[in-house]
Amino acid sequence: MEMTLTTHQRVRPRRASGWWRLWASAQVRWGVILLAAMTALVVVGPFVAPYDPAAPVGKPYDVPSAVAWLGTDNLGRDVLSRVLSGGVYLAWMAPVSALLSVVIGAAVALVTAYYRGWTDLVLMRSLDVLLAFPGILLTLLCVSVFGPQPILLVGLVVLTLMPGVARVIRGAAIPLLDREYVLWAKAVGTPGPVIILRELLPNVSSPLLVELGLRLSWSVGILSSMSFIGYGIQPPAADWGLMVSENGTGLGTQPFAVLAPILMIILYTIGGGLIAEGAARVMARTEGKA
């Protein structure tokens, strides 16, 4: 890790804050740019789509032509229009799920790490129970009971991802409690919430961003997988995960109906992956220095 040390250090001011150091990572920047571009595409997409995503424009599984640039799907609908409109659900559900997981997970982790006591024990043990249950099973069970409502799906993804975040952030926060600045703040009588916000939170910024990137990719993964197996967004809505399963049988004749939504999912998840990877490298560098 020492070889990469010099390049970024020289240009940065000496006391760069945690967030600024993260933005200096090219991978983090590219991840953010990619996600911003995808979000823009998803928001603008429905307005520039050439056809109504629910209306047939030709015969099923037609190959690309001047009429339908990416061909048609299993019901003869325009693939391009459906791809442009098919990210709407994912574009709000995935970031909201990821953000809530990280915010709630970090809050639980920092508060329990700082105050300890029996609430800590009870909370962390109940999170262990949640961690012991594969997320897709929980989601499948609950969605089969209550129906595939977007809010419920978001809640389930948060429930699945939050315990992992709490575990990681707690692990990062506990060593900080022995550091001089925290001990000093405690000694001069700084209240607990202030110490958590001003001393602990800024010092877990790198692991927080790693988690945010990772959990964003995983949110997209769980949500699109649920659509794929038929328990997420329901037809006739256009949704990338749903499109992959709808058009699976036509893969031999009209691959674009499957590959176009797949490319969208890949780009979206890579955005989160890049952020996580870049932040992890920043973390490795700063830890190596300490």
Add this chain to the structure above:
Amino acid sequence: MTVDSQNDNVTIGVFARLQPLLARLLQGLLTLLAVSLLIFLAARALPGDVANMILGQSATQEQLDSLRVQLGLDQPLWWQYLIWLGGILRGDWGTSLSNGQPVADLLALGVRNSATLSGVALAVMLPLSLLVGVIAAQFRDGFVDKIFLGMSMVANAVPDFVTGTVLVALFATTVLHVLPAVSFIPPGDSPFSYPDALVLPATTVIIPGVMYLARLVRVAVIDVMATEYIQTAELKGLSPSRVLFRHALPNAVAPIIPAASLVAAFTVGGVVVVEYLFAYPGVGSALVDAVTNRDLPVIQANVLVIASAYFIFNLIADSLAQRDEAAGQRQSKA
């Protein structure tokens, strides 16, 4: 570590070592109990009346009532749970509501197929990730290494069904036609009789697993190669391959063993989507079918089996990681 001081040293040692494991096992059993309660309640909360579903629309009220009594649906909920749990423990998993077969038989079939798939995937994954990781470490920061790091980031970010669908497009439908897109295995036949049906589902699981584990191998090898111990071996004039395979690799394997167990857990958790994609007849696709058919006993049994396997691998990963941590602390103290 509350050990009775009257005990002799040997028992203290064994007990002290076993105690955290026992505590974890106990905690684990409680977790599984909580999971079973959750499964039971969730399955009961499914919309639709079971008796109605079995007898159809034309059933009379008397027929419905007598079937409810027969199925025990007239009993209080907590009693139904205890009866169900007692049955599970005695090996009586009930009968499928959709085809009347014993759940235990259906489950045995699914478990064998899923275990075969996961087993094959893990058996390929572990040696392959060692190989890939060592190669990446050897070409550290070079072209091969950068390609590997990029590919591993993508493979780990992308959901399983995307990886699987791309494989289907490449090898089964769009580009080449060398492997089946659907894994048809007749009930009762061993998956090993249909090796070509195993290839794509297994590869779908192997790719992200290898890409994750190989990264850890890569870092471990790089760290070990930088130690004085390896430098001494090199200075003694040992050949580079001997240094790598006899001295560095065994030391690099240790840190990835807990991670491998974690990957095993994820493999088990991921069977639902992968099996659905390839219509592979395992516990995952059985679960999706059962949810569609509202087949309560089958849903419960499959979820319980997947959750238990997931839990066991997680437990192994945790205790291995804890043991490594403890060993590390002992070393740093010495």
